[in-house]
Amino acid sequence: MPTYTAPTRDTRFVVNEVLDLPSYGNLPGFESASADIIDTVIDECGKFAAQVLQPINQSGDEEGCTRHPDGSVTTPKGFKEAFERYRDAGWGTISLPEEFGGQGMPHVLGFVVEEFVSSANQAFGMYPGLTNGAVNAIFASANEELKAKYLPNMIANKWLGTMNLTEPQCGTDLGLIRTKAEPQADGSYLVTGTKIFISAGEHDLTENIIHLVLAKTPGAPDSSKGISLFIVPKVLVNEDGSLGERNAVQCGSIEHKMGIHANATCVMNYDGAKGWMVGEENKGLAAMFVMMNAARLGVGIQGLSQAEVAYQNAVAYAKDRRQGRALTGPEDPEAKADPILVHPDVRRMLMDGKAFTEGMRALYLWGALLEDLTHKSQSEEERAEADMLLGLMTPVIKGYGTDKGYDVATNMQQVFGGHGYIDEWGMGQFVRDARITMIYEGTNGVQAMDLCGRKLASKGGAAIQKFFALCDEEVAAVKQVEGLAPLAEAFDKALGQQKAATMWFMQNAMANPNNLGAGAHHYMHIMGIVTLGLMWLRMAKVAAAKLAGGTDDKAFYEAKLTTARYFMDRFAPDAGALRRKIEAGSDSMMALDADAFDTAA
Structure with a gap:
């Protein structure tokens, strides 16, 4: 049987010593994140994940979810009881807005909770996981009436949320969606269409599920510029906040998947379901x-x-x-x-x-x-x-x-x-x-293109230049620490490879966009190596200072320095090979005719 113990010691090291979270106590939300509170959240969530969620991970995978003839879905044995304990402990409220019932603490602590929960039981973590994102979208874009109606119960995890984008004929290219939203006299819309791959689309953990659905209104542009966003609750909410009748949305089936069996990944059918627009018409994708x-x-x-x-x-x-x-x-x-x-x-x-x-x-x-x-x-x-x-x-x-x-x-x-x-x-x-x-x-191919096609060029390359400046500053600082100069020099070589790859894109991507597409994945990995390298420089600097000043946890900090050295020895050199792949361009990658890929001819 597999086991799991939350890495609380390492997490405290990063949060308290590397990021020095308590030093931000002058900022809103950080004042309550004292060192004692941080340690309590980390330790108690670690216990919850290991003692409550991990024991039902393997059994949940084996049992999976069950869809019933009426379209309802039950989660595996133990999930409902575990979720009640998760909700009652307030783990889902850590970093959500205080004005609607959240604890308003830093996202750093909310992300710690996500890691521990997901390590212990990834399928379980997906049920409340998307709710935070749904809350953020509603908080950022919805009117005050919708916020007041939905956010308190979502933040309390009395209701959970989903994200409905994908349809059978479209995934990444959302301009192809066919789901329609017909305006009604009372300001609502009737939403009709089919969405697929909807994580936690139907389940028995909460009395209501708040779906965020992308759809097109009549006459909207037939592209991504014609998409609007709607709140479509599983159960309609009355004016007094009580639950009313069931909405016209149902789980048509549960996908049979390679993994995450204990999460209900649903086909959702909207048949004139009542919904309310979030934000402006045709601005749904931004929301x-x-x-x-x-x-x-x-x-x-x-x-x-x-x-x-x-x-x-x-x-x-x-x-x-x-x-x-x-x-x-x-x-x-x-x-x-x-x-x-x-x-x-x-x-x-x-x-x-x-x-x-x-x-x-x-x-x-x-x-x-x-x-x-x-x-x-x-x-x-x-x-x-x-x-x-x-x-x-x-x-x-x-x-x-x-x-x-x-x-x-x-x-x-x-x-x-x-x-x-x-x-x-x-x-x-x-x-x-x-x-x-x-x-x-x-x-991840989309992520690579987002990085290389959008983020590198954004604001004239200001973000990547700022990142390079941060790295250069860290190299200079670490070189001054006794014994750490070799780490800084190895990192600097990898950083140089990323800088050279960035310059190559600038010189070759405009003339042939396929050069960017062919190298995007490799560039994302170069940047992954460099960003992790930056983290290892920061951790090594802290560890060296602790050892120099005397510590009762000598073995922990010595292991940090050894692992930092391993990273620079074994990960950092890969940046050079990745750069050479990028500079090979796209000619050989794009040369074959489509028929040449067939092997059965």
């Missing part, structure tokens, strides 16, 4: 992007979460499983074989996992801090800078974070050898659950 960007950060966390839980189980197995002898001679002469942890190839996989998970944790938490600073910094300039950097980081956290998260989960399965392929060990579930993270909320 929905508030939710989509939040969801993309959440999916990046999911990529890390499956890597983390797979890594923990692989480490335990590698310490216990005995096969062969160490190449340098027996490590345990009294036994017939050594633990497989002595073998360099097993070490390679485990060190890759450790370097990625700890670096990625620091990256997503920095992203969460940028989210907070975007809204709460004291000056407009600081808010704009944070927003710019967050926009640049979002496709990297989602795209690189899930590509590498899946790789780590697969390698951790490999550590188990044949046992990793046997269901009872649980490693297959981590791999299957991690796989979806590379696909939904915009495939």
